[in-house]
Amino acid sequence: MTELSPRLAELARAYGVATEFWDWQGRHTQVSEETILAVLSALGVEAGSEEAVEAALLDVELAPWRRLVPPVVVTVEGRVPAVPVHVSPEDEATATLLLEDGSSRDVAVLSAEDAPAREVDGAPVERRVLALDESLPLGWHTLEVRAGDRRARTSLVVTPAAISLPEPLERPGSQSWGLMTQLYAMRSADSWGIGDLADLGDAGAWAAGLGADFVLVNPLHAAEPVPPIEPSPYLPTSRRFVSPLYIRVEDVPEVGYLSAAERQLVEWHADDARRYLDLDFIERDAVWMAKEAALRMIFRQRRSLRRARAFNAFVEREGQGLVDFATWCAIVQVHGTWWRQWPAELQDPRSTAVESFREKHAEEVEFHLWLQWILDEQLGRVQRDLLDTGMSLGVVADLAVGVHPDGADAWSLGEALARGVTVGAPPDQYNQMGQDWSQPPWRPDQLEELAYAPYRDMIRAALRHSGGLRVDHVLGLFRLWWIPQGMSPLHGTYVRYDHDAMIGILLLEAHRTGAVVIGEDLGTVEPGVREYLRDRGVMGTSILWFERDWDGDGGLLDPEQWRELCLATVTTHDLPPSAGYLQGVHVELRSRLGLLERPLEEELAEDARSREEVLADLRRRGLLRPGAAVPQQVEALHAFLTRTPAKLLGVSVSDLAGDTRVINQPGTDEEYPNWRVPLAGPDGSRVLLEELFTWRSARRLARTVNQGD
Template identity: 75%
Template sequence: MTQRTPALAQLADVYGIATEFWDWQGRHARVPEETVVAVLQALGVDVEGDFVERELALVQEREWRRLLPPVVVVAQGVDPVVPVHHEAGTTPTATLRTEDGHERSLGMQSGEQEEEREVAGRRLRRVLLDVPTDLPLGWHEVAVSAGGEQARMSLVVTPPTLGLPAGLGEDGARAWGLMTQLYAMRSSGSWGIGDLADLGDAGAWAAGLGADFVLVNPLHAAEPVGEMEPSPYLPTSRRFVNPLYIRVEDVPEVAYLSAAQRQLVEWHADDAQRYLALDVIERDPVWAAKEAALRLVFRQPRSLRRSRAFEAYVEREGQGLVDFATWCAVSQEHGTFWRQWPTELQDARGEAVEAYRQQHADEVEFHCWLQWVLDEQLARVQRDLLDTGMSLGVISDLAVGVHPDGADAWGLGDALARGVTVGAPADQYNQLGQDWSQPPWRPDKLAELGYGPYREMVRAALRDSGGLRVDHVIGLFRLWWIPQGAEPFQGTYVRYDHEAMIGILLLEAHRAGAVVVGEDLGTVEPWVRDYLRERGVMGTSILWFERDWDGDGSLLDPEAYRELCLATVTTHDLPPTAGYLEGVHIDLRSRLGLLDRPLEVEQEEEARSREEVLTDLRRRGLLRESADVPEQVEALHAFLARTPAKLLGVSVSDLAGDKRVINQPGTDEEYPNWRVPLAGPEGQPVLLDELVTWRSARRIARAVAPDAR
């Protein structure tokens, strides 16, 4: 086994791998040598035997071996540092081509930055390009020639801070909106599961109550065949969307089906709608019915206008769409676990895959078409919501990672690390740590690729959205990597270039005119929240957890909440507020054997914590002494209205009076996570058609928006 040496520690540091850290209890922890070695190997570094010194020398020379770095990301107004390493005695020439096509020549800086070094038998000289600081925002290109050698790199100029949309930037201005698990929010027109038409209808209803946005769960793509992963936070791709959310009747070509074909579509609709009567979300049979109907519509001839629109979409999405559609096509024949496919099909860039794509062109086109339909329906929902008067419309949700056997893990190649997974270290909620089974981005490969895959993912998430919630936004700074076969607590942190990751996120959000909300709960380095605030990224505040943690731990006064944040009473990892007030999560955890203390102790502590909050509401005149649970829910939301938070979120589950847990962390099949439909106070499923007529829902809306109609 490789022993911990100064060279190994230095090599780990170069790759951003922590060899020590401070845990959640403030204790200094030393990372095991085997963890450091495993993570280095996942980054393609050979650390066996005596190779550590060699690898360290290679990585230290890597920058010098390149004429240009692969990418430089800089905030607008900051001096870009662009080094050029060329053969001594040659004279480099450089040009800058801005994103809008303008070109200019660049000179070289002179002074202390100049340096010469012997590298692999060559005498190299280091100079800095003289790049102007007044470049426009965008993706620009720098080209350099020296001594017959040529190189190009991306120069990404990002906003120093993300400004707020019109209206929200004013003193005291704010917006409130709904938060919903779309699949669970069903209507009488749904095919057994909430879809994009339901999203549009819910948004139109909310707009009538004065809302400005609807925050949805991640709509990312899931498996097209076999068992569909229920968690929206474990998708097969973060760039593309789950066709389960298509409203079939809204596809224009449905109007041109024959009578017999229409009857078939209606038969499939009836088959799927019978699942509305069940108290569980059944994704697989619903998708089987919807897919069969969509294949009928796909085979319907398209008009010239529609054909050209589809072709334009495919051209815009490029190779990423083709790869995703190819993975879907191969999955139809070989299953969704691509590492169990025939060896020749495991390489997304191999000749066998290209041959398969040609042989199954119609199937590949079908999956491209599904994404086009989704793109159109999402765009229509956003247009409709903005037309109702909403200022933001849809706020999308970006999951932290992807399924290890999914389309992204196959198509993105070594941009994702192998032999490790993402998770979380031990904390007060899970003292063994967590393994989310997702492969992480490789920081080095992202840079080499000019952050292209990351940019395309962010662009897709922001398209047709007024905002983006970034799950576990701390992952853009560092992620907890766990070697394959190790326990979660045996992992370590790997750092990312947060200036680049956040900068690109802000550039794409600026272009989309969108807000960015970072889910910054849990263990966070203190400086990170300050950095995000300075860059204009909103935080997340959950009422139950907002306390003066730097002081005596007392409840935070509403006036002390962060202004730049999304404030809510609950979240999807907690029960709806009515359920939380009744302690259903404690009872559930007890039934599932998840408590590490006696039930009575947990119940007593939770009751004391809840009563502390309710007492504070009474003291502020927001709640009467004998108030029932629905009144307590209203008062909690009225409390939010007293905070300066720019965004206030109200869960659709709270509007319905639902009590059931959506997702119980730490469980898999023990509880139907992500499969619980929206229900009323008595636990009976409730449809959107009914909910919009309830006065109780209007009262909660009025609590956060006094001018609600």
């Protein structure tokens, strides 16, 4: 591989682009020049020649000096923020701090002793600093700075040093458990072929009766408004809004205004959708067609004055982001989901053509605004009901890593998302070919330019009706694996983010709602990241099969040595349910799909050895009798979790049902029906919630984690 020129390497580092890294096997790897150039191009940096590199280096060096103040300053409560001000030497500078509560303070502008004036674009510029103090309250504040004839505003975000656990979890030795579920798969006889928010409420109420404190649900993010609908909840069209597939139609208040004939039509659509309960796989497209027809009929009913005011207030609160999303949905109805193939004038959400389209299709836009309002109401009701049952957390939401490249967010967020690259993961022991998730990443420079507003709005939406937030691949708030389009995941590189800002804003919004934050910190973790997250109050994720004494003999980690601040589980959605894992179904599946680097026999032997090591440990601890069947092995695995100090324990609904089928096989797309497998029992036949609630085996597993025996 050709060695990078020192100046190109310097430019890459200036933009947070890694030029080297250590892989999962500890091997030092040099990133290719081709990859570096492609990633820099996605960041808007031309570096194809020595002259371009020199010009780009000068631009990045002078960029802060060309601004009166930076676009945003994110700091920690109790810490004095350093805010530079760049002015002409002869200009007098003044500043005012506008606090979020509406009050204001005058701020002195002082000379910076360690920053001599320099020439910028032919004129001298001097760096000064604002004399702020550590008594700033938490929140989003605004700094107004004036110097000569220049005026500028910047956001000053004061974040918590750490967030605290809710009171029940703060007690020494306390431990809470909850369900983990893929909502689309968790269906009842009243479901329209797919699990919905009423099912979520019922499952939570049942679990609360068994002592559960939360229900962690897969991302409910919005998918396409027309078929084909992307099945993966981790590849949404928007992370800020919710999929209308999860609406329980009969719970919409305006159903009460339907005529007898219209009610009959709704029932006909419901019966049509419920036919899909008997199929082997979730049929999102067919279900949505039935559900959409019924919802459009209900949408056209009159609203009471109270309801009309509530709807208008919701639209006003959500602002332009919601309007953009609804507009995208409306345009999709006419021009399809591939927005980069729309007429050129509609590809810019701020164009006059888009505004004209919105006015011409006002009713269609309003329909999609209304759907989000209904979802907001139903989600809020579920959370209130679960808290009323005595749960301490209620719903714990899940935030996907990114969005579909042709989705609403990719259209409406503009340059906040990078073009020409996708997010993925480098090769690791679980997927030795690496992964390409096909999602455009946040541009760290543009997030800063936008004062992190799109990121903040997304976090706020996720926390509005939840007692906690699981952040998928939380490591991506530190660095993400960027893959240039046309290249394999093997040829990507890491791009770094301002993790102090990303984590700080996440914690500020969680603090405001009293929510816990759970970071999915599996995979290749750079040194110090887990410790950083722990110190700031972010819970980690510990999977039983992966918790090993890596500093010792590599054996199963003793339960006493597990970390306290984590969500501990036996399995995860990227592995089979526990019964399936115990039978090695994942190895055989990966072999059929060509995802193994070693021979099948070798992989099976290694997997069997690893499983037996765990089972032997359970027998040694008296948690499992010799010769026990798979259901008893699953119970023993969960009993092991209760011996750890982990604050939260998660039990998959698939484990309650004894399901064995893989939910998602990383590294595949159409090769396996990812995210389309409904809840089933040990024999592969469907299981509805009403049945599961009556199973003694399900209650027994719940009692195992509730009582710790």
